[in-house]
Amino acid sequence: MIALGNYNTLKILRSTSVGLFLGDDEGTEILLPNKYVPHDFQIDDRLEVFCYLDNNERPIATTLKPFVVRDNFAFLKVVEVNDFGAFVDWGLEKHLLVPYREQNGRMEEGKKYVVHCYLDEESFRLTGSGRVERFLSNNDLDYQANQEVDILVYRRTPLGWEVIIENKNKGLVFETDVFKPMAIGDRLKGYIKNVREDNKIDVALQPIGAKMLEPTAQMIFEKLQQSGGYLPLHDKSSPDEIKSELHLSKKSFKKAIGILYKERKITIDPDGIRLV
Structure with a gap:
């Protein structure tokens, strides 16, 4: 079929x-x-x-690749609003409709929202929903502490950031566990911190027990990971070079790479810094 x-x-x-x-x-x-x-x-x-x-x-x-498939979530941009609802760009010629009944608040053209794609059983049409929580369930959980999971950030709360775990469950990253900028729509790796008796899930952004780096050092560490393990910057680089690449002052950069070097996460070479 x-x-x-x-x-x-x-x-x-x-x-x-x-x-x-x-x-x-x-x-x-x-x-x-x-x-x-x-x-x-x-x-x-x-x-x-x-x-x-x-x-x-x-x-x-x-053969086009959509941004979301059925029974999954994605962060999509509204390209049109009319009497039927909001239409979001999901990478295909025909836009995905989010009816008004599937919106928490009126969606606005040009803005992006986390949307769930599902097959409407009455119309047999693929439909989008911004009411993402009704597609999440924390029943029958089988997570282990420190298990790595894929997460999608979908809402900010006074306690922290609510996330969708593995396209099916709801979790929370507490504000006290956030050590880098986060935004709605971010797709990240998370780690199960705790599954509570009421099936609420606490999520961390790094393995439990791992030593947390100072935020600027963490940012440079992640930049190195994204750049294949090398950046052409070092303690002799000019302030303009550092600011252009990392948006940091030279003082902050030197302090951060000093932390990374002390933690044995990088080497500092004449032509740049490298991951160990």
């Missing part, structure tokens, strides 16, 4: 003037329009495609 709102690996059945007809093992067919047809293909080849309904509500396949 072809799953709407998700990726499907389908066999090329035949080529026509409008595109390729693809099929699954149960005999269901779907069209891949000409603009998505690969340059080189053979009948009976298998293609991975995303399947959804086009503007005429017909099942259609595409």
Whole structure:
């Protein structure tokens, strides 16, 4: 069965003037329009495609990669608001509708929101919802302390940041555990800190027991990780070079790399700093 709102690996059945007809093992067919047809293909080849309904509500396949798939969450931008609701850009030609009934407050054009994509059982259409908590459940939890998880930040509270864990559960990163800038829509690695008796989940941003670095040192450490383990900056670099790359003063930079060096996380070489 072809799953709407998700990726499907389908066999090329035949080529026509409008595109390729693809099929699954149960005999269901779907069209891949000409603009998505690969340059080189053979009948009976298998293609991975995303399947959804086009503007005429017909099942259609595409090789475009959406920003969210069915039963998942993403941080999406509103591109239009009309009488039906808000339409968000999810990476496909047809925008995803978030009806007014699925909005916590009226969504505004140009702003971004965390949205859940689901298949509406009444209309059989892929639909977006900004009421994300109704798609989260903390029943039957099976997390271990210090377990690494994927998290999506979706709301700020007086206690900290509420996050979606592994696309299904709700957790909280306490403000006292935040050591770097965070924002709604951030996708991060988290670590299960505690599962409470009432099934509320506390999440940390680094492994439990790991020594927390001073924030500026942590920022440089993460920048090194993102840059392949090397930055062409050192204690002889000019203040302008440091400010351009890291938005730090030279004094703050030298203090931070001193901490990283003392913790044996970097080496300081004549041409830059490197992760150990």
